[in-house]
Amino acid sequence: MVIRYHSEAPVNEGVVQPKIFIGRLIHSKSLNDLEIIPRAAIGVTPNGTIAFVDSKPATASQLQTRYAHEGFAHAQVTTLTKSQFLFPGLIDTHLHAPQWPNLALGMEGTLREWCENYTDPMEASYSSTSKAQRVYADVTKTTLALGSTTVAYNSSIHAEATNILADCALAAGQRAIVGKMCITVGSTHGNWEESAEVSLADSEKSVKYIRSIDPEGRLVHPCVQPRGGPYCPPELMRGLGEQCEKYRTYVQAHMCETQSDIGKL
Incomplete structure (x- = not known):
């Protein structure tokens, strides 16, 4: 209940x-x-x-x-x-909302193989706002029905789709931390942004939008969200740090998940 x-x-x-x-x-x-x-x-x-x-x-x-x-x-x-x-609501501290359609797929490979064959093409497809609306409405509704009243969502590189995710969480009555994923290198299938400047501009756009729909932060909170060190060059990480300080946001990021990630740092 x-x-x-x-x-x-x-x-x-x-x-x-x-x-x-x-x-x-x-x-x-x-x-x-x-x-x-x-x-x-x-x-x-x-x-x-x-x-x-x-x-x-x-x-x-x-x-x-x-x-x-x-x-x-x-x-x-x-x-x-x-x-x-x-009992008190469950808190999910790490959920990749764009990967919702990939549940239980790709378990046969390594993390990198899974990213290249499943994650990247799926996340790249959220340039379609209609898909974002359909998937994100389902993920917020389903996780809430299963008892997760607070979720830290990982989004995709698309500002408009990220804003839709925030809208869906707010409409469902779910506490959420939401941010646009930032990637400029190291990804595949077109799942990257053309420059650090574009990535930062879209990240700021989502931060401002999320603040506008829930000014008091009663439910939905913005965050800055580098995918991780191997995917964000220094100028992008520096810019996200400045955004975090400017807007007093949360930060979500991936650390060294595999040996190959460690070697890239």
């Missing part, structure tokens, strides 16, 4: 209203301390904020009365079955 965040949802909107969930609650209080509450209640506001956690819930109507002063007098109440439980 995924509780989605709706940043613009008014409290009095008919479809979106406060919710109370009653059932087993499982969460980690620390790295070594797992807490299981057999029966608890969680109150969630229309914008997705948890207003209360009650470890000794009563009936649904009593909970509505108890938390009426916080806006839950007419909250929608959901009681979980014995086989269900509530």
Whole structure:
């Protein structure tokens, strides 16, 4: 069960209203301390904020009365079955959104062979914004349904497609870190940019766009995203570092994933 965040949802909107969930609650209080509450209640506001956690819930109507002063007098109440439980959303720290159609393909080769035969041609195809819309709507919807409420997405070299990925995450109500992939050397099948200047300009374009659709950073955050050292010459890495400082963004990058990568540095 995924509780989605709706940043613009008014409290009095008919479809979106406060919710109370009653059932087993499982969460980690620390790295070594797992807490299981057999029966608890969680109150969630229309914008997705948890207003209360009650470890000794009563009936649904009593909970509505108890938390009426916080806006839950007419909250929608959901009681979980014995086989269900509530737990914090999963955090996926590394997901290549353009490679979504390649799931389970190319496992027979090395990482470099997989990049050349599967990754590069697939990522290059996101010059098509219609494909980006179709794939990215599916990846955000599916990962959220599977419990990943926060995802750090790797995108492709295309600014417009990257912006679509940010749009899809925001529309789905998923927290996301999104950035345009930067590649000028070392790639195949046309999956590279013509210069560091073009790469930096498109990266900045996406950073500004993502900031514009979620100015407060409630859900979607921009990042600068060099593919890795072997793919980004010094002037590109320097420029991305300057963008990071200027816009106070996150950074995503690949380190030395293989022996061949280490040899190129």
